[in-house]
Amino acid sequence: MFSYPPNIWLLQNRSLLTLSPSVESVLDTLSSSTTADFGSVQVAQSLDRLLPLENSMNEFGSQVEQIRSAMIEVLENDEDMSEMYLTDKMVTGHRRRADQHEDVEMMFETYLKQVDSILNEIRSIAKEVEVTENVIQIRLDAARNKILRLEVYLNLATMSLAAGERCAFFSLASASNQAGSGCSRTCVNRLLFRLFSQVPSSLACSA
Numbered sequence: 001m002f003s004y005p006p007n008i009w010l011l012q013n014r015s016l017l018t019l020s021p022s023v024e025s026v027l028d029t030l031s032s033s034t035t036a037d038f039g040s041v042q043v044a045q046s047l048d049r050l051l052p053l054e055n056s057m058n059e060f061g062s063q064v065e066q067i068r069s070a071m072i073e074v075l076e077n078d079e080d081m082s083e084m085y086l087t088d089k090m091v092t093g094h095r096r097r098a099d100q101h102e103d104v105e106m107m108f109e110t111y112l113k114q115v116d117s118i119l120n121e122i123r124s125i126a127k128e129v130e131v132t133e134n135v136i137q138i139r140l141d142a143a144r145n146k147i148l149r150l151e152v153y154l155n156l157a158t159m160s161l162a163a164g165e166r167c168a169f170f171s172l173a174s175a176s177n178q179a180g181s182g183c184s185r186t187c188v189n190r191l192l193f194r195l196f197s198q199v200p201s202s203l204a205c206s207a
Helices: 009-034 036-039 042-076 078-082 086-092 102-177 181-197 201-206
Strands: none
Touching: 009 042, 009 102, 042 078, 042 102, 078 102
């Protein structure tokens, strides 16, 4: 008889079942949202939760990797596996031969397969997180580029208005200096008429 270690798969699987639904919930919220939803409270809360959950998942994955490495080390060492027959050692006073560990080897191989399944699930979730983060980054870049284009359009419009006002002012001043020209007086009168026609009636009456 040998001493059974705790069922590591049950412990790690319980941790996975606790962490995985939270990550999946956040990913579902972010994946179903559009660029316009990024200002909502729900999306903001999901983004705040994503990084801590991702760190927890990475830490959990590292723990599972260490457990897997320890199992492989045991499976590669015949003496370590023979030492696990503690009952036989207590009864007989000596341990089994190094090649007598079939039961222990089968048990660890079963545990190793279970740990590998958990590790594959962790890697799958981590890949989903990475894809979601890439999609979020693309959407944020698109929104930022849209804002930059809008700022460029506004600046161009402001420059155009300022240039138009300067041109009108210099045209009016130039036309006023040409007093001897009847055509210039006509241009000045037309400019003045256009300017005063744009003044609100309330301001004109008060003047």
